[in-house]
Amino acid sequence: MNGQIHFTLNGEKVTSDRHANERLLDVLREDFKLTGVKCGCKEGECGACSVLLNGVLANSCMVAMGSIEGSEVVTIEGYSKTKRFQALSDAYAQTSAVQCGFCIPGMVLACEALLAKNPNPTDAEIRKGISGNLCRCTGYNAIVEAVKIAAREGKGLW
Amino acid sequence: MVTFSNGYLVDNLADALKIRSEIDVTPYAGGTDLMVDAKEDAVYLFLNKIPELRRIYSDEQYLHIGAACTYTEIFENSLSPQILKDAIDYLAAPAIRNMGTAGGNICNASPKADTALIFYVADAKLRICNTSGERILPIEDFYVGRGKTVLQKDELLVEILVPKQGLEHYYYKKVGARQALAISRVAFAGIFTTENGIITRCAMAFGSVADTVLRFRDLEALFVGKSIAEAKSIRSQFIANYEQAIVPIRGRVSAEYRKSVCMNLLEDFLTQNGI
Ligand SMILES: Cc1cc2nc3c(=O)[nH]c(=O)nc-3n(C[C@H](O)[C@H](O)[C@H](O)COP(=O)(O)OP(=O)(O)OC[C@H]3O[C@@H](n4cnc5c(N)ncnc54)[C@H](O)[C@@H]3O)c2cc1C
Numbered sequence: 330m331n332g333q334i335h336f337t338l339n340g341e342k343v344t345s346d347r348h349a350n351e352r353l354l355d356v357l358r359e360d361f362k363l364t365g366v367k368c369g370c371k372e373g374e375c376g377a378c379s380v381l382l383n384g385v386l387a388n389s390c391m392v393a394m395g396s397i398e399g400s401e402v403v404t405i406e407g408y409s410k411t412k413r414f415q416a417l418s419d420a421y422a423q424t425s426a427v428q429c430g431f432c433i434p435g436m437v438l439a440c441e442a443l444l445a446k447n448p449n450p451t452d453a454e455i456r457k458g459i460s461g462n463l464c465r466c467t468g469y470n471a472i473v474e475a476v477k478i479a480a481r482e483g484k485g486l487w
Numbered sequence: 488m489v490t491f492s493n494g495y496l497v498d499n500l501a502d503a504l505k506i507r508s509e510i511d512v513t514p515y516a517g518g519t520d521l522m523v524d525a526k527e528d529a530v531y532l533f534l535n536k537i538p539e540l541r542r543i544y545s546d547e548q549y550l551h552i553g554a555a556c557t558y559t560e561i562f563e564n565s566l567s568p569q570i571l572k573d574a575i576d577y578l579a580a581p582a583i584r585n586m587g588t589a590g591g592n593i594c595n596a597s598p599k600a601d602t603a604l605i606f607y608v609a610d611a612k613l614r615i616c617n618t619s620g621e622r623i624l625p626i627e628d629f630y631v632g633r634g635k636t637v638l639q640k641d642e643l644l645v646e647i648l649v650p651k652q653g654l655e656h657y658y659y660k661k662v663g664a665r666q667a668l669a670i671s672r673v674a675f676a677g678i679f680t681t682e683n684g685i686i687t688r689c690a691m692a693f694g695s696v697a698d699t700v701l702r703f704r705d706l707e708a709l710f711v712g713k714s715i716a717e718a719k720s721i722r723s724q725f726i727a728n729y730e731q732a733i734v735p736i737r738g739r740v741s742a743e744y745r746k747s748v749c750m751n752l753l754e755d756f757l758t759q760n761g762i
């Protein structure tokens with residue numbers, strides 16, 4: 330008997346009947362309709378498909394379903410219900426850090442992963458933290474600024 | 488053990504080796520090489536939940552790094568040598584470092600593998616197991632060509648054994664297009680040790696220039712047992728030997744360019760050590 334894959338998705342226990350070699354990205358978008366998870370390359374290069382996997386940043390296009398049995402997955406849809414998200418979202422709005430928006434779900438999760446480890450990052454640390462998330466619109470400066478504002482105004486959240 | 492369609496998930500090494508001995512599976516550690524051109528019919532053996540592959544510990548002589556430890560885990564472990572941390576710091580971006588493993592880097596057998604380069608220059612050994620036992624071999628004996636290793640169908644890489652002593656005095660440079668996500672174009676690692684003014688070790692490894700990482704122990708030996716002054720007097724001969732030995736392959740960046748970067752890094756390494 331071939332087993333189902335069990336994991337926690339945005340706080341809820343779920344199962345999937347997909348093959349163990351399929352990409353988490355496709356399952357999130359197609360089966361769970363979580364379309365905040367974007368597909369930009371399927372090669373691990375762009376970060377648009379970023380999720381939090383057991384609390385760390387991962388490219389969901391690079392994750393085979395069988396490896397996530399028993400794991401916790403958080404997408405932007407789940408993260409957007411948190412206070413931390415609100416702090417980042419307000420900061421992004423202040424610096425006008427969003428243009429087309431395609432990179433933003435992944436970018437926000439990269440910022441979360443960074444702040445969770447390092448609540449007071451320097452400019453260089455921020456750039457490193459988001460180095461796997463490509464944005465073709467903003468030139469990154471507004472995003473770096475937003476992370477600094479979120480760190481300041483959201484003090485105590487991270 | 489859990490059996491999925493197209494995959495097996497195990498929580499101990501013995502079960503993993505048993506599956507390796509009975510079924511044709513592809514070991515899957517972090518997936519960051521495998522998933523780039525994922526095969527639709529691939530059957531994976533997931534290694535990410537096997538405790539024996541995820542520990543880092545040290546004995547008298549060696550630091551043992553479990554093959555399925557991620558870059559992030561190695562980077563954050565206080566036992567890891569700085570030379571390895573430097574290479575990880577320049578490797579890909581956070582999301583790749585969170586999933587990618589040292590064992591995957593070694594077994595993928597690319598000449599660009601940044602941590603394999605460090606394991607070469609550090610004289611690391613690989614502990615490889617199957618159901619009937621284990622063998623331990625120096626990393627350079629593991630490779631037989633680009634993408635080709637001596638790993639048998641029933642085996643798994645279990646641990647990387649990194650000598651604890653002698654890695655303090657090192658040199659590491661990666662010359663790539665971009666820092667993050669830059670699969671190295673040319674990377675160089677060197678280790679230089681002297682005792683009472685006599686050179687005891689002058690190890691050098693070159694990444695991304697040939698079919699495998701390059702290291703020439705016979706050429707290194709020329710300096711061993713010599714004083715810095717003596718080494719200096721034969722510097723040009725030493726360099727000429729490498730000039731001859733390094734035969735770069737044609738890649739995206741021209742062969743000549745790769746080679747000249749190699750030679751520049753080699754010369755800089757010698758200069759920095761007073762030679
Ligand atoms: C965007 C991006 C950037 C990258 N940048 C870099 C970089 O800068 N430098 C660099 O060196 N690499 C880079 N890589 C390549 C890759 O991340 C590394 O090679 C990584 O270490 C692979 O590890 P993994 O665990 O993900 O391997 P996997 O994809 O899981 O496996 C790779 C290979 O090794 C085999 N394997 C894995 N573990 C074992 C084991 N224990 N025993 C036997 N066989 C095993 C698998 O079967 C497979 O053939 C990059 C990749 C991407 C997608």
Ligand code: FES
Pocket residue numbers: 367368369370371372373374375376377378379388389390391
């Ligand atoms: S779609 Fe996953 S990194 Fe680009």
Ligand code: FES
Pocket residue numbers: 426427428429430431432433463464465466467
């Ligand atoms: S806002 Fe358009 S890609 Fe970043």
